[in-house]
Amino acid sequence: MPLFVPDTSPPPTLYYASGQAHPLSSLTEETLAHMVADMSIHQSDKEHYITGWMGNSSVVIVNNYQDKRGSSSGFVLTRRDQYRLSVQSITFRIPKFILWLTFRRRPRTMMLITYNTLGKVLSPLVQYRNLLDKPLQQKLEQDWQQLNDYIGMACHQLEHGTPLWRQLADKLTTEDLDLWINSALFAGKRLHQDGDYQGFWSGNVFISRRLSAEPALQLLWRDQDNVLQCGYQYQLITDENSGQLRPSVRIRPDDQETRYLLNPFDAWHLQTAWALLNYAAGILAGISPPLVEMMDRPDSLSHL
Known part of the structure; x- marks a missing residue:
């Protein structure tokens, strides 16, 4: 891939x-x-x-x-x-x-x-x-x-009507998020710790998960110059008004662990977050073979 x-x-x-x-x-x-x-x-x-x-x-x-x-x-x-x-x-x-x-x-x-x-x-x-x-x-x-x-x-x-946000939100279902977070690829791998997330490198993408009361998937990536780019956190949160679960996407703008809510009009980021999620979803679902030669790289996220 x-x-x-x-x-x-x-x-x-x-x-x-x-x-x-x-x-x-x-x-x-x-x-x-x-x-x-x-x-x-x-x-x-x-x-x-x-x-x-x-x-x-x-x-x-x-x-x-x-x-x-x-x-x-x-x-x-x-x-x-x-x-x-x-x-x-x-x-x-x-x-x-x-x-x-x-x-x-x-x-x-x-x-x-x-x-x-x-x-x-x-x-x-x-x-x-x-x-x-x-x-x-x-x-x-x-x-x-x-x-x-x-x-x-x-x-x-x-x-x-925020089409890029709706496209991304429609993909964040309870079933799909559960499938990605509990992917068999997380088992048996030497996972890198990144704050409250654990994950692995597949190619130039760091795929990590958080197992908690509010589980989440986090995706970070490096460009062709090996520079860490903005990453995204995908999860479902409980709506304060309806009590129903709704999609939430946060942006991680740098190598710090602070994440911020992504707005439904942030077009460039929504476009990238959608493409990045599709890339990782194929790997986690076993549809796309991961790049094994880079998944077990010895360096952790903090060294990039």
């Missing part, structure tokens, strides 16, 4: 794309407000946040954040241990009598685009318009263009 290679064809986009992105230098409050509204899954004007994943970088969609200055909405892209790019519009909180004195009908709204470094050396917030480093400005502009692609793919999923 060949090594796992993800589908590199991009999911369809809607409304937004990198080639149509407004430059950060001329982005308006109105355009940003439309983008935030198109990404709203709660249909509420109340303060809330949604975290998505663009590769292994988190994207926080901020909707109507409130503080003493006023309210803000927008997007915050975090490159782990590198830097953070925040693109938000702020509506200042101004008392009505001051508005009346200044002949204004509504509070002033302005764009606030900031950058700061992360990791061992933290820097203060710097406004994008004040950056003197041209290569850095270009890099942030590229991030913004990629973010437009991400938002466009997410909008397509939301407008069409």
Whole structure:
């Protein structure tokens, strides 16, 4: 069986794309407000946040954040241990009598685009318009263009009933998950410990399971350069409202053990998670022969 290679064809986009992105230098409050509204899954004007994943970088969609200055909405892209790019519009909180004195009908709204470094050396917030480093400005502009692609793919999923999520959720049945977790391949193999998971390598995919009150399957994989990529955890959890079991997929963005809920609009990850699950399911069900020469490799996950 060949090594796992993800589908590199991009999911369809809607409304937004990198080639149509407004430059950060001329982005308006109105355009940003439309983008935030198109990404709203709660249909509420109340303060809330949604975290998505663009590769292994988190994207926080901020909707109507409130503080003493006023309210803000927008997007915050975090490159782990590198830097953070925040693109938000702020509506200042101004008392009505001051508005009346200044002949204004509504509070002033302005764009606030900031950058700061992360990791061992933290820097203060710097406004994008004040950056003197041209290569850095270009890099942030590229991030913004990629973010437009991400938002466009997410909008397509939301407008069409989240087809990639439904495709993945339909495959996560109680019977199939039980079959994979209790596969005979886990017996008699020298399993590697990864937190509360135990598993083995098959080709470039680490297939592991968690045996507990909430059993789960975890799949990690390495690319052709031997770099560990985002992994996924598949399980069934009890719905708080209905009491019924429902599918849940979490993303593991790096080699740390922390996992985060995968949203139904994270198109790239849903596409990869689906392909990865199909790859592993064939091995665990005995349909596809595993790559034995790599299953018993001596190195553990922490060494990759």
